[in-house]
Amino acid sequence: MTNYTIHPSAIIDEGAEIGDNTRIWHFTHVSAGAKIGHNCSLGQNVFVGNQVQIGNNVKIQNNVSVYDQIILEDDVFCGPSMVFTNVYNPRSHIVRKHEYKKTHVKKGVTIGANATIVCGITLGEYAFIGAGSVVRIDVKPYEIIVGVPGKHCGWMCECGIRLDFLSLDKQFSTCKCCGIKYELDSHGCRKLGRVLT
DSSP, X not given: OOSSEEOTTOEEOTTOEEOTTOEEOTTOEEOTTOEEOSSOEEOTTOEEOSSEEEOTTOEEOTXXXXXXXXXXXXXXXXXXXOEEOOOSSOBTTBOOXXXXXXXXXXXXXXXXXXXXXXXXXXXXXXXXXXXXXXXOSOBOTTEEEETTTTEEEEEBOTTSOBOOOOSTTOOEEEOTTTOEEXXXXXXXXXXXXXXXX
């Protein structure tokens, strides 16, 4: 007996591990070695490779392929038709399966629709990747990246509201929505905790 929901058109290879309350929709294929957590949603036409780990409460929208050597931690959002890669220099006539590069998407990251994540990088906790961006270098926690190539354009709260660091010497910002306070230093942005009211 399974405690997850699978659309009749989906293909789940024997051996795949799927957590409770996960929903897998139309024409999705989950490979035998995949590990998927609880309370996830895999939209229409999603592919999940063998060497893939997906945490809890992950939402993968339509037309996304999660290839081998990709790790998605808890609470990750993958927008429609965004792209992961796993080889730097593919050629049709050369087998490079032994050269797959690991991509690590940490807790709470949002990746916008049609964005491309080039393999071998880490997206830090709660980073926010704008729709259509191409990301080829590591992204810091809470960082907002937009454009082609992707460039830094600010910082984002865990709740998805842009943080207001008004000037380079302004060190602190408190989210206007949820009240979490952040500090900005030479290493990036870090959460200090919720401001009591």
